[in-house]
Amino acid sequence: MQTKIAANTHAMKRWLGKAETTLGNHSDRLNAINIFPVADGDTGTNLYLTVRSAAASFADRSIADEPVNDVGAVLAAAGRVAMEQARGNSGTLFAVFLCAMAEPLVGHTRLSAPLLAAALNRAQIRAWSALSEPVPGTMLSVLEAAARAAGECDSAHNGDDSNQALGLALDAAVNAALDAVVQTEDQLAPLHAAHVVDAGGVGMLLILDCLRSAVLGEELQDELLDGLHGYDLQDPHIHAGMPDDDGVEVMCTISLSPLDAATLRQRLDELGDSVIMSQVGSASGPSGPNDGGDDDDDDEDTAEASYRWRVHVHVPEAESAVAVIRSLGEPTDISVSQLSMPRDPGLPAGLHGHEY
Numbered sequence: 001m002q003t004k005i006a007a008n009t010h011a012m013k014r015w016l017g018k019a020e021t022t023l024g025n026h027s028d029r030l031n032a033i034n035i036f037p038v039a040d041g042d043t044g045t046n047l048y049l050t051v052r053s054a055a056a057s058f059a060d061r062s063i064a065d066e067p068v069n070d071v072g073a074v075l076a077a078a079g080r081v082a083m084e085q086a087r088g089n090s091g092t093l094f095a096v097f098l099c100a101m102a103e104p105l106v107g108h109t110r111l112s113a114p115l116l117a118a119a120l121n122r123a124q125i126r127a128w129s130a131l132s133e134p135v136p137g138t139m140l141s142v143l144e145a146a147a148r149a150a151g152e153c154d155s156a157h158n159g160d161d162s163n164q165a166l167g168l169a170l171d172a173a174v175n176a177a178l179d180a181v182v183q184t185e186d187q188l189a190p191l192h193a194a195h196v197v198d199a200g201g202v203g204m205l206l207i208l209d210c211l212r213s214a215v216l217g218e219e220l221q222d223e224l225l226d227g228l229h230g231y232d233l234q235d236p237h238i239h240a241g242m243p244d245d246d247g248v249e250v251m252c253t254i255s256l257s258p259l260d261a262a263t264l265r266q267r268l269d270e271l272g273d274s275v276i277m278s279q280v281g282s283a284s285g286p287s288g289p290n291d292g293g294d295d296d297d298d299d300e301d302t303a304e305a306s307y308r309w310r311v312h313v314h315v316p317e318a319e320s321a322v323a324v325i326r327s328l329g330e331p332t333d334i335s336v337s338q339l340s341m342p343r344d345p346g347l348p349a350g351l352h353g354h355e356y
Helices: 009-032 043-059 071-084 088-105 113-130 139-156 163-187 189-194 199-216 258-271 318-328
Strands: 248-256 273-280 307-315 332-338 353-355
Touching (some): 009 043, 009 071, 009 199, 071 088, 088 273, 113 163, 113 273, 258 318
Antiparallel strands (some): 248 332, 332 353
């Protein structure tokens, strides 16, 4: 096993490429069991499209110019693209995961067991905090279990940064993720009633197994999915039999100060649910009421830095949410999609949502 291990930037690119292919192959089954938080049957599609944007970013010249030997810089660049193009709850949380995971890896030329533990822990903390009302029994629980297992494995080996220790930590993370996926069925009442596991959780399991496969040079573990409730090919599309969900999903990117971002989160919480807000990149410079030509020495201290945020919310109707967003800044890439997805499989995907 050790002779096959490659944990450098090339392995990270292989990881996202594998994840794109794997999620493309599994998107239909993930959609079939997607009934939480809404039964809109698009978790597989949203994850696939978001991961695809991250993988495709490596062909972009600006991404290609990132330090070729810095695993964190490469993943951070891909994460920024994923965040800007994230789709749905699951895609947005994947983008949060990727951006956060990259942070402890910046400046390192290879992944190791200690770095994997730190990266997964940072990712699970950031993913939980991105949601206004995080819920156990979702991909959050799966990520948390993987991070805990990687950390325990690293501690048991006293921070060993060898390839062998990395292989053991990856195995531990994937196995813990599988156990967490199985448990999702009993953590959420809608899943228990439908006798299925969480779609986003399965998607995160696949993504982690792709990381393991890319680093260790081994095949994906298809047997991981054996016996997962609702995941056999002959199982029905559970979401198709669920009641239609009213309302829309609104997403955008916007530059805000931390105070305005907190205000926006609070107002969106009052209007709807499934609120996700996560920072995209670093501060873009000072903003605020003291931007004028006043020479007051306190101006520089009181002006707040502006950050780009990716915003996601489910609301009964789009107009109120868009009005609140625009009252605080100038959003870009506002998109509005119906939560009640058309049941006609022949309907073009482009008709499921629209730009606002």
